[in-house]
Amino acid sequence: MRLLFILGEIGSGLRRNLSMVISVVLVTFVSLTFVGAAGMLQMQINQMKGYWYDKVQVAVFLCNDGSTAVGCASGPATKEQQENLQAMLESPAVKQYINDFQFESQAEAYTHFKEQFSNSPIVDSVSEDQLPASFRINMKNPEKYQIISETFSSQPGVETVSDQRQVLERIFSWMNGASVAAMGVAVVMIFCAVLLITTTIRLSAFSRRRETGIMRLVGASKTVIQLPFILEGVIAAVVGAVLASVTLWLMAHFWLNGELSTQFLNTPFISSAQVLVIAPVLIALGAGLAGISSLLTLRRYLKV
Amino acid sequence: MIRFENVTKVYEQNARPALDSVSLEINRGEFTFLVGASGSGKSTFLRLILKEDKASSGSVYVAGQNVANISSWRVPKLRRGIGVVFQDFRLLPQKNVFANVAFAMQVIGKSRSIIRETVPEVLKTVGLEGKERRMPHELSGGEQQRVAIARAVVNRPGILLADEPTGNLDPITSMGIMGVLDKINQNGTTVVMATHDDDIVNEMRRRVVELKNGKVIRDEAKALYTSMIPVVGESRRLRDASGEELNRAQGAQL
Numbered sequence: 001m002r003l004l005f006i007l008g009e010i011g012s013g014l015r016r017n018l019s020m021v022i023s024v025v026l027v028t029f030v031s032l033t034f035v036g037a038a039g040m041l042q043m044q045i046n047q048m049k050g051y052w053y054d055k056v057q058v059a060v061f062l063c064n065d066g067s068t069a070v071g072c073a074s075g076p077a078t079k080e081q082q083e084n085l086q087a088m089l090e091s092p093a094v095k096q097y098i099n100d101f102q103f104e105s106q107a108e109a110y111t112h113f114k115e116q117f118s119n120s121p122i123v124d125s126v127s128e129d130q131l132p133a134s135f136r137i138n139m140k141n142p143e144k145y146q147i148i149s150e151t152f153s154s155q156p157g158v159e160t161v162s163d164q165r166q167v168l169e170r171i172f173s174w175m176n177g178a179s180v181a182a183m184g185v186a187v188v189m190i191f192c193a194v195l196l197i198t199t200t201i202r203l204s205a206f207s208r209r210r211e212t213g214i215m216r217l218v219g220a221s222k223t224v225i226q227l228p229f230i231l232e233g234v235i236a237a238v239v240g241a242v243l244a245s246v247t248l249w250l251m252a253h254f255w256l257n258g259e260l261s262t263q264f265l266n267t268p269f270i271s272s273a274q275v276l277v278i279a280p281v282l283i284a285l286g287a288g289l290a291g292i293s294s295l296l297t298l299r300r301y302l303k304v
Numbered sequence: 305m306i307r308f309e310n311v312t313k314v315y316e317q318n319a320r321p322a323l324d325s326v327s328l329e330i331n332r333g334e335f336t337f338l339v340g341a342s343g344s345g346k347s348t349f350l351r352l353i354l355k356e357d358k359a360s361s362g363s364v365y366v367a368g369q370n371v372a373n374i375s376s377w378r379v380p381k382l383r384r385g386i387g388v389v390f391q392d393f394r395l396l397p398q399k400n401v402f403a404n405v406a407f408a409m410q411v412i413g414k415s416r417s418i419i420r421e422t423v424p425e426v427l428k429t430v431g432l433e434g435k436e437r438r439m440p441h442e443l444s445g446g447e448q449q450r451v452a453i454a455r456a457v458v459n460r461p462g463i464l465l466a467d468e469p470t471g472n473l474d475p476i477t478s479m480g481i482m483g484v485l486d487k488i489n490q491n492g493t494t495v496v497m498a499t500h501d502d503d504i505v506n507e508m509r510r511r512v513v514e515l516k517n518g519k520v521i522r523d524e525a526k527a528l529y530t531s532m533i534p535v536v537g538e539s540r541r542l543r544d545a546s547g548e549e550l551n552r553a554q555g556a557q558l
Contacts, residue, residue, distance in 0.1 A: 002410075002413040005411065193395075210396060214411075214455075215411045216380075216383070218384065218411060219380040219382070219384030219412055220380060223379075
């Protein structure tokens with residue numbers, strides 16, 4: 001009986017305050033979408049780190065015809081220099097830091113280059129001897145890059161030692177920045193949402209002061225009087241959170257996994273199923289914020 | 305049923321207290337009129353019984369319990385034992401007569417079957433049989449007040465507080481309302497009624513407690529509404545100076 005009664009009260013409250021309720025839904029929707037987007041960016045960063053860090057290599061590039069580095073003064077790397085480098089890589093002093101290494105000849109480099117830029121006209125302007133041969137080294141611990149760099153960069157026949165990780169780190173720090181920005185917007189929007197919920201509950205309590213006054217007089221408990229108002233706020237916020245979750249899912253499904261994954265074949269995108277991990281967090285966050293802000297509002301504006 | 309022991313209520317420091325060390329006992333089943341000018345402390349008296357306000361000093365006992373010792377989560381239980389009626393009826397305009405009365409039972413969790421059984425009974429007691437489906441705006445003032453009384457007593461409270469229940473009604477309708485209140489009192493409910501309506505007080509001949517500036521200046525059984533009140537009462541006395549009213553007052557003193 002009491003449950004039915006409370007449900008009825010919630011229904012009439014939502015109907016009476018429809019425009020305010022819709023604005024609460026929209027503001028929570030937008031704010032939680034930003035929260036979720038920040039979360040998704042973080043998930044994407046982790047996903048890419050896990051995927052790329054296993055694959056990134058330290059590359060020791062050998063001199064070729066066009067090299068201008070100091071170590072390349074004597075022209076392209078000779079067979080002898082190349083064997084010398086290989087011997088160093090196999091020596092125990094270096095071996096303890098690396099898992100394995102491969103030699104990539106200029107011909108192989110050209111093949112890889114053509115694969116990677118198959119869609120781009122740049123392929124036509126590059127010839128095989130413009131690309132350097134290289135040793136591709138898989139590190140045991142990518143943090144130890146410095147040791148390899150110091151050992152090899154001064155060797156004759158070596159043009160440069162490059163760490164692919166550094167390129168990735170730049171991408172990740174950019175993505176991190178975007179995620180922090182999204183979180184910043186989210187915080188401002190959540191603040192708006194809380195203020196709006198507070199105002200809505202206040203209006204709702206005011207428009208039903210006659211009912212609550214009678215409820216008080218006939219001895220209705222605090223729960224029966226306050227619960228409809230709190231649930232009103234919570235329901236509106238949860239609807240907003242569900243909308244945000246659906247939007248994020250659609251974004252992951254159609255944009256990341258549909259559009260972007262066909263453009264960036266080598267990039268691992270988070271799956272739309274992973275977004276479902278964020279959804280309950282958003283719903284709990286929305287419900288919690290609305291619940292707490294309504295409760296605090298009622299304490300001030302609804303005498304019991 | 306209701307006992308005030310040296311109760312003082314101060315709303316604002318430095319201002320005259322709304323109630324000034326009032327001691328009073330109202331017994332179970334009694335019908336008491338609370339009279340006095342506006343600002344004499346009648347409403348404060350009623351608010352203290354409901355624990356809407358806290359006494360500044362002294363103790364208020366309702367049904368043997370010191371209301372100061374009732375914790376805030378048990379206040380609803382106290383209020384279930386007290387029905388209240390106001391001058392402005394306070395009905396819910398979008399609910400019909402039945403729903404208005406049923407509302408008081410719904411919010412304290414009474415079952416649907418009990419509500420369906422009790423509400424028509426109570427409506428019969430207040431003389432509104434067959435008007436269950438009417439909306440408040442379709443009723444006369446007297447009928448609206450009967451609905452409000454039905455709502456106040458539907459949960460069978462031991463006490464009924466009425467704050468100027470006839471203030472908005474014409475004399476004949478008021479008499480009808482008094483009949484209803486009398487009937488409820490006959491059934492064992494303690495009734496405390498704050499009023500300005502001298503005709504009613506004189507007609508009913510019940511206990512009269514008169515307040516002035518927060519003090520009890522008169523407490524008489526089977527009494528009349530004497531003309532000792534200032535301002536409003538003063539002018540009334542002048543108007544009635546040569547008439548019946550004066551004679552009645554003299555009769556009371558004899």
